[in-house]
Amino acid sequence: MNTSEIKIIKLKGNPRTRGEILGKQLKRLIKKHLNIIKLLIFEYYQTNPIEIINDFFKNTKILESAIKLTPHLIEEVEGVAEGSGNDFKEIFATQCIDELIWYKFEKNTRFSNQCSALGILKDKDFPSIIAQNVDHINIFRDYGLILHIFDHKTSLESFIYSLSGLIALTGINNRAIAVCTNGLSLELNYSIxxxxxxxxxREILAQETYNDAIEVIQNIKQASGQNYLIGSLDNIISFECSGNSIVQYPRDKRVNRIYHTNHALVNKDLLNSSLNIAHVMEENKSLERFNFLEKHLNDSSVIITFKKLRDILSSHEGFICRHPDETPEGSSTIASVIYLLSKSPEMYVSEGMPCSNEYKKFTFL
Structure with a gap:
């Protein structure tokens, strides 16, 4: 799929209605996406995927947490299941790919996330920007889409980049709040x-202000190791989160920029695992990607124009733009997103590898 073919799904109404719309419009793709998840589980465990999914619900309280903390999102997922004609628990499980990494895929680095994210605080010439290359298993290519979500009670809107049937990967709202993520599930601790x-x-993007977005991170128990890079009109901030700890990763105030890949830098709540983290970092090129971003972002005399930013995200140096034939674990850059955080915020999306696909602009009316 190239950028011009990316699907844009408008979701209006209450949460269940929004979910039903998504489920009905993407019924075939959601079924295929769900079958891929089941296939991956079967390939790794040679076990009926339904047994693994049921085991996940039996031995964690993640569903109970979602029901308690975000009942509106549970209603939306129920709507997706109903609209697409699938079992609710199976659709909920597709929302939990990061959680399945530590629950059942903990020794398989094929399932590790490999995203690269960066943020640039505004100056007199440019607004604040955060951006991300979304790296994922190759089999998920061609499932990307944009969700345009309208809150049914307020004027809040969001653009969310996601996969078929998944409620969010990364996004921006019309209050100029945006979030990018980096998976740390193979290194940081988790919570059932x-x-x-x-x-x-989704909760971050449901907030009207930067402070409210930060409170989501600080006040909610995290299931998985993850770095959240949050941007607004006047701020960019990064948090490394684990099951027991939330630690801010500070930006370099000399240049007012920040960047992150897939190894923990400040959070010491490490997973008790037999995995060789150095080997994982070698496979997913996390250190090489971090060093490349540092090389291109830590010089305040270099102005990061939009073109320069696109060049960074499209670079093959440092493995930032990842191709399937470069990754033995079977992953590649499936999309690239750039968020311009002005009073009229903008989202730019390249579906597929940004070195060979143009960015498409999305704006709120």
Whole structure:
């Protein structure tokens, strides 16, 4: 799929209605996406995927946490299940790919996230910007889409980049609040009582102010190791989150920029795992990507124009723009997003690898 073909789904009404719209419009793709999840589980465990999913619900309280903390999002997922004609628990499980990493895929680095994110605080010439290359398993290519969500009680709107049937990967709202993520599930601790990453992203984007968005991170129990880069008109901030700890990763105030890949930098709540983290970092090129971003962002004399930013995200140096043939674990850059956080916020999306696909602009009316 190229950028011009990306699907845009408008979701209006109450949460259940929005979910039903999504489920009905993407019924075929959601079924295929769900079958991919089941296939991955079967390939790894040679076990009936339904047994693994039922085991996940039996041995965690993630669903209970979502019901308690975000009942509106549970209603939306119920709507997706109903609209697409699938079992609710199976659709909920697709929202929990980060959680399945530590629950059942903990020794399989194929399932590790490999996203690269960066933020640039505003100056006199440019607004604040945060951006991300979304790296995922190759099999999820061509499932990307944009959700344009309208809150049924307020004037809040959001653009969310996601996959078929998934409620969020990354996004921006019309209050100029945006969030990018980096998976840290193979290194940081988890909680069986936390809220899934996709739900936290949606909660951040449901906020009207930067301070309210920060409170979501600080006050909600996290299910998975994850870095959240949050931007607004006047601020950019990054938090490394784990099941037991939330630690701010400070931006370099000399240049007012920040960048993150897929290894923990400040959070010490490490997973008790037999995984060789150095080997994981070598496979997902996290350190190389971090060093590349540092090289291009830590010089305050270099102005980061929009073109310069696109060049950084499209670069093959440092493995920022990842191609399927470069990654033995079978992952690649499935999309790239740039959020301009002005009073009229803008979202730019390149579906597929940004080195070979143009960015498409999305604005709120």
């Amino acid at each position: 009582e936390g809220l899934p990453v996709s739900f936290i992203v």
